[in-house]
Amino acid sequence: MTVTETIKVNLTPRELEEARRRLGREPNQTELGMIDIMWSEHCSYKSSRQILRKLPKSGRRVVVGPGYDSGVVDIGDGDVIAFKIESHNHPSAIEPYNGAATGIGGIIRDILCMNCRPIALLDSLRFGNLESSHSRWLFQNVVKGIADYGNCTGIPTVAGEVEFDESFETNCLVNVACVGVGKAENLTLGRMDRPGDIIVLVGGATGRDGIHGVTFASRTIHEESELDRPAVQIGNPFTKKVVVEATLEALRASKVTAVKDLGGGGLTCALSEMSSKGGTGVEINLEEIHVREQGMTPYELLLSESQERMLFTVTPEGQEEVLRVFQKWEIPYSIIGKVTDTGLLVAKYHGRVVANITSRLLTNSPLAQRISRRPKTKHVKKVLRRPVPQNLSDIIYRLLSQPDIASKELVYRQYDHEVGVRTVLKPGDADAAVLRIIGADKAIAVKVDCNSSYCHLNPYDGHAAAVAEGARNVAATGAEPIAVTDCCNFGNPENSEVYWQFKEAISGIAYMLNGLKIPCVGGNVSFYNEDERTGRAVKPTTTIVTLGLIEKLSHITSMALKKAGESIILVGKTFPELGGSQYYRLINLNGGRLPHPVASKERASIRTVIEAIRSGYITATHDCSKGGLAVSLAEMAIKGDLGLTFDLGAVPHASTMRIDEILFSESSARFILTTPQARASKLLSLARKRGVPAAKIGEVTESNYRITTNRKELVECSVERMREVWRGAIPKLMEMA
Amino acid sequence: MKTAVIQFPGSNCDLDVLHILKDILHVEADLIWHRDFEGSDYAAAVLPGGFSYGDYLRAGIIAAHSPAVRHIKEMAREGKLIIGICNGFQILIESGLLPGALLRNQGTSFICKWVKIRLETSQTPFTKNIQKGTILNIPIAHAEGRYVNEPEGIKELRENNQVVFRYVNDHGDLTEDGNPNGSMDSIAGICNLDRNILGLMPHPERASEPILSPFLDSDGLKILSTLTQT
Numbered sequence: 001m002t003v004t005e006t007i008k009v010n011l012t013p014r015e016l017e018e019a020r021r022r023l024g025r026e027p028n029q030t031e032l033g034m035i036d037i038m039w040s041e042h043c044s045y046k047s048s049r050q051i052l053r054k055l056p057k058s059g060r061r062v063v064v065g066p067g068y069d070s071g072v073v074d075i076g077d078g079d080v081i082a083f084k085i086e087s088h089n090h091p092s093a094i095e096p097y098n099g100a101a102t103g104i105g106g107i108i109r110d111i112l113c114m115n116c117r118p119i120a121l122l123d124s125l126r127f128g129n130l131e132s133s134h135s136r137w138l139f140q141n142v143v144k145g146i147a148d149y150g151n152c153t154g155i156p157t158v159a160g161e162v163e164f165d166e167s168f169e170t171n172c173l174v175n176v177a178c179v180g181v182g183k184a185e186n187l188t189l190g191r192m193d194r195p196g197d198i199i200v201l202v203g204g205a206t207g208r209d210g211i212h213g214v215t216f217a218s219r220t221i222h223e224e225s226e227l228d229r230p231a232v233q234i235g236n237p238f239t240k241k242v243v244v245e246a247t248l249e250a251l252r253a254s255k256v257t258a259v260k261d262l263g264g265g266g267l268t269c270a271l272s273e274m275s276s277k278g279g280t281g282v283e284i285n286l287e288e289i290h291v292r293e294q295g296m297t298p299y300e301l302l303l304s305e306s307q308e309r310m311l312f313t314v315t316p317e318g319q320e321e322v323l324r325v326f327q328k329w330e331i332p333y334s335i336i337g338k339v340t341d342t343g344l345l346v347a348k349y350h351g352r353v354v355a356n357i358t359s360r361l362l363t364n365s366p367l368a369q370r371i372s373r374r375p376k377t378k379h380v381k382k383v384l385r386r387p388v389p390q391n392l393s394d395i396i397y398r399l400l401s402q403p404d405i406a407s408k409e410l411v412y413r414q415y416d417h418e419v420g421v422r423t424v425l426k427p428g429d430a431d432a433a434v435l436r437i438i439g440a441d442k443a444i445a446v447k448v449d450c451n452s453s454y455c456h457l458n459p460y461d462g463h464a465a466a467v468a469e470g471a472r473n474v475a476a477t478g479a480e481p482i483a484v485t486d487c488c489n490f491g492n493p494e495n496s497e498v499y500w501q502f503k504e505a506i507s508g509i510a511y512m513l514n515g516l517k518i519p520c521v522g523g524n525v526s527f528y529n530e531d532e533r534t535g536r537a538v539k540p541t542t543t544i545v546t547l548g549l550i551e552k553l554s555h556i557t558s559m560a561l562k563k564a565g566e567s568i569i570l571v572g573k574t575f576p577e578l579g580g581s582q583y584y585r586l587i588n589l590n591g592g593r594l595p596h597p598v599a600s601k602e603r604a605s606i607r608t609v610i611e612a613i614r615s616g617y618i619t620a621t622h623d624c625s626k627g628g629l630a631v632s633l634a635e636m637a638i639k640g641d642l643g644l645t646f647d648l649g650a651v652p653h654a655s656t657m658r659i660d661e662i663l664f665s666e667s668s669a670r671f672i673l674t675t676p677q678a679r680a681s682k683l684l685s686l687a688r689k690r691g692v693p694a695a696k697i698g699e700v701t702e703s704n705y706r707i708t709t710n711r712k713e714l715v716e717c718s719v720e721r722m723r724e725v726w727r728g729a730i731p732k733l734m735e736m737a
Numbered sequence: 738m739k740t741a742v743i744q745f746p747g748s749n750c751d752l753d754v755l756h757i758l759k760d761i762l763h764v765e766a767d768l769i770w771h772r773d774f775e776g777s778d779y780a781a782a783v784l785p786g787g788f789s790y791g792d793y794l795r796a797g798i799i800a801a802h803s804p805a806v807r808h809i810k811e812m813a814r815e816g817k818l819i820i821g822i823c824n825g826f827q828i829l830i831e832s833g834l835l836p837g838a839l840l841r842n843q844g845t846s847f848i849c850k851w852v853k854i855r856l857e858t859s860q861t862p863f864t865k866n867i868q869k870g871t872i873l874n875i876p877i878a879h880a881e882g883r884y885v886n887e888p889e890g891i892k893e894l895r896e897n898n899q900v901v902f903r904y905v906n907d908h909g910d911l912t913e914d915g916n917p918n919g920s921m922d923s924i925a926g927i928c929n930l931d932r933n934i935l936g937l938m939p940h941p942e943r944a945s946e947p948i949l950s951p952f953l954d955s956d957g958l959k960i961l962s963t964l965t966q967t
Contacts, residue, residue, distance in 0.1 A: 147846075147847050148847075151788075151847055151878075151880075152747070152749075152788045152791065152792070153749075154748075154749030154750075154787060154788075236791075237788075237791070238746075238747050238788060238790070238791025238792075238793070239791075241746075241747055241749070241788070241791075242746050242747065245746075328770065328772075329746065330746070412849075413846070413847075413848055413849060413850060414846050414847045414848070414849070415847075415849060416847070416849045416878040417849055418849060418876050418878055418940070418943045418949075419749055419750060419753065419786075419878065419943075420752075420753065421753045421756060421757075421942065421943055421946070421949060423949065424948055424949060426951075429951075436948060438756060438760075439760070553948060
């Protein structure tokens with residue numbers, strides 16, 4: 001009997017054969033478990049590596065690109081920003097509170113590894129419709145998990161997005177991003193370069209939790225998934241906070257040569273990735289690990305995914321100084337081995353070699369051969385045939401209470417978004433959060449975006465639109481978009497139609513990034529977001545985190561209307577593009593033509609807005625997206641507690657568009673800006689110079705939201721009532737029994 | 738003499754307070770690890786916000802029993818100034834330096850929000866420069882900030898003029914909707930009988946620079962700046 005018959009592995013026969021060939025022998029049981037973990041989809045990116053290569057990853061500001069714990073971007077004066085996003089979908093779908101909480105824990109460590117201080121968290125969440133009690137349970141507990149964990153770590157949760165769609169009923173999506181700030185000269189990379197360095201395991205004690213968490217995440221959710229609950233780790237935010245501070249203090253001693261977090265794949269993943277990147281090997285003694293359960297086998301010690309652990313390499317001379325830091329913070333640690341020059345990962349247990357395997361064998365999995373096939377079902381490009389609704393103000397109120405549009409205050413009130421004294425534009429203030437860099441006249445803007453309905457109708461255009469929206473969102477605050485990181489959430493890649501969606505998505509993202517000259521500095525891929533019972537996958541969703549740089553604090557711009565009498569300018573042209581729109585969803589219309597983003601147009605609109613903001617005469621900016629012009633203007637009025645009036649006839653639009661199409665189309669490349677009346681013509685000539693359609697469509701008033709068409713009154717809404725329905729919609733749904 | 742900002746494991750707002758003291762107010766201040774803290778070195782001390790010891794057992798209770806708080810008590814006896822903000826207020830209550838209790842918010846959730854508080858007395862070293870009745874814009878961020886006390890205790894606080902701040906609505910009135918966490922008597926901050934210890938749930942350090950305020954003001958500085966005059 002071979003060992004491969006004694007433990008259950010997820011490796012395919014072909015992969016097993018390849019492992020034996022590279023090893024030149026039969027792996028023992030421990031080694032087999034290590035290979036199984038490292039060659040899982042989660043650790044190896046075996047289905048996605050070949051596709052992700054299409055993304056542009058270089059640029060003058062890129063300091064560290066994909067392949068490390070997080071991407072790092074230069075923001076001038078020696079300051080750098082590290083940022084990264086990760087999914088925690090599978091654990092959250094089974095155990096929402098702890099699943100979401102540990103998602104934050106992991107992403108914080110990724111920033112920390114680069115020697116950057118985590119300064120912001122963002123969360124991108126997707127659930128089924130709130131009419132379902134299961135969705136409400138997931139929503140409530142995911143948010144509470146993020147709040148309880150994030151708040152305790154002292155890192156503000158500054159921005160995010162929430163979408164509701166039945167495709168996320170079983171498989172909710174929980175993507176969490178972290179942003180850190182540091183100095184270029186102090187960066188560390190998770191790489192073991194120096195044989196002889198001491199390896200120290202720091203933080204929480206190792207237990208049996210989370211064993212095979214990544215193989216669990218590399219499967220679809222099925223009826224027995226409830227039994228996988230032990231594969232969800234339990235986080236401890238207090239330990240995390242202490243680990244964060246101790247790590248930063250230890251790094252200041254500059255005797256630390258590398259740091260890496262222990263996440264998916266545990267010690268096996270960290271040791272093999274760090275040594276294989278540095279071209280070195282490791283020798284470790286497993287009995288030295290501080291444990292919280294007795295009798296753990298070498299297999300369990302190597303594969304445990306217990307939370308709040310970090311792996312350090314330290315110079316032998318610096319060992320004492322670094323250990324003193326951990327002693328001060330009363331963090332448990334153990335010296336578990338040393339870096340070697342052999343290229344081998346050698347694990348011993350009480351002197352006996354239990355694994356002896358080349359690091360690169362583990363980190364360089366064979367690529368999976370995946371087939372991609374365009375789905376047969378074509379989405380019909382429907383034409384809207386029903387008549388224009390009589391009562392348009394009623395439609396506007398109802399759109400404002402659509403959960404995707406309605407205020408997410410219920411969520412962000414529970415998050416400490418102020419700690420760190422950096423948050424200038426807070427949740428709900430603007431299209432992106434803005435954090436100042438303390439001690440400098442500059443700030444960063446961050447936002448996470450995707451529109452799953454678009455991506456479902458057309459993964460290429462939908463994902464290109466997500467990139468464009470992210471860039472517009474940071475630009476609206478006065479920031480130059482300088483880099484993105486992405487998080488792919490798809491169904492089973494072994495399904496050829498899902499794989500086609502993935503390939504299309506990445507091509508769409510690459511198209512828009514290239515067009516806007518923005519690099520992608522890292523990412524995360526989550527497959528198998530699929531309900532095994534129904535065979536239904538989530539709508540394809542790659543969330544895009546966009547980082548923007550604001551050169552001067554005086555450029556920071558929010559979305560609230562500021563003053564009655566100011567002019568409202570619409571930048572960009574409106575087309576009859578309502579496929580996937582909130583309006584179609586409200587009136588139960590599927591399909592249709594979705595916004596078609598064109599990189600050159602996006603670029604021109606964005607440049608216009610940034611230039612205008614930098615000139616100092618823009619008082620409010622909002623990108624025009626979900627719910628279209630009507631909703632975006634309503635949001636600006638609600639925020640500013642002012643009214644407005646605008647004329648549909650003035651809106652630059654394609655010929656023969658209906659009133660409701662002009663109001664609710666979600667065409668890309670559009671912004672709404674306000675400016676003092678005297679400066680309106682200046683803004684319009686700036687747009688003209690750049691070839692961007694733009695027009696003055698109305699002005700800010702003291703109260704009431706009015707739409708006219710050719711000076712005839714079309715709609716009149718009370719801003720007070722708009723605020724009520726917009727703020728009350730989600731709390732009302734959550735109160736349902 | 739210097740001001741100490743005491744750092745417990747789990748403190749969150751330590752660096753924020755330090756930033757305001759050193760970079761904005763140009764006060765001599767040290768961030769000091771709780772084990773290394775000696776009261777005799779300092780004229781004033783700040784217990785910053787956060788989740789000291791992870792809020793295990795009850796917010797603030799573990800720190801309240803630390804040697805650092807023994808030093809705080811000594812400083813208080815000597816008449817030195819002590820401010821406890823948020824978790825720091827919880828520690829002052831748990832250590833018996835301030836009366837009452839801070840319980841889970843009404844509505845149970847964590848709340849992060851800019852609120853309005855009204856100054857109820859100028860007769861403390863921390864508020865001597867602010868006129869009684871002044872409304873301050875300031876954010877709160879806590880899950881356990883609902884101030885409660887026995888009816889007798891509330892009465893004593895009133896009689897002794899120990900209520901320093903109350904939550905009010907946008908118009909400066911004491912109303913239910915102006916009271917974000919359900920505190921008794923809308924209490925947001927109190928002082929001790931000797932008036933040299935101030936505890937408050939809102940975060941003055943987050944309201945000390947116009948750029949961070951939705952109202953472009955720096956009301957928190959009015960409180961923290963009194964530490965420069967020690």
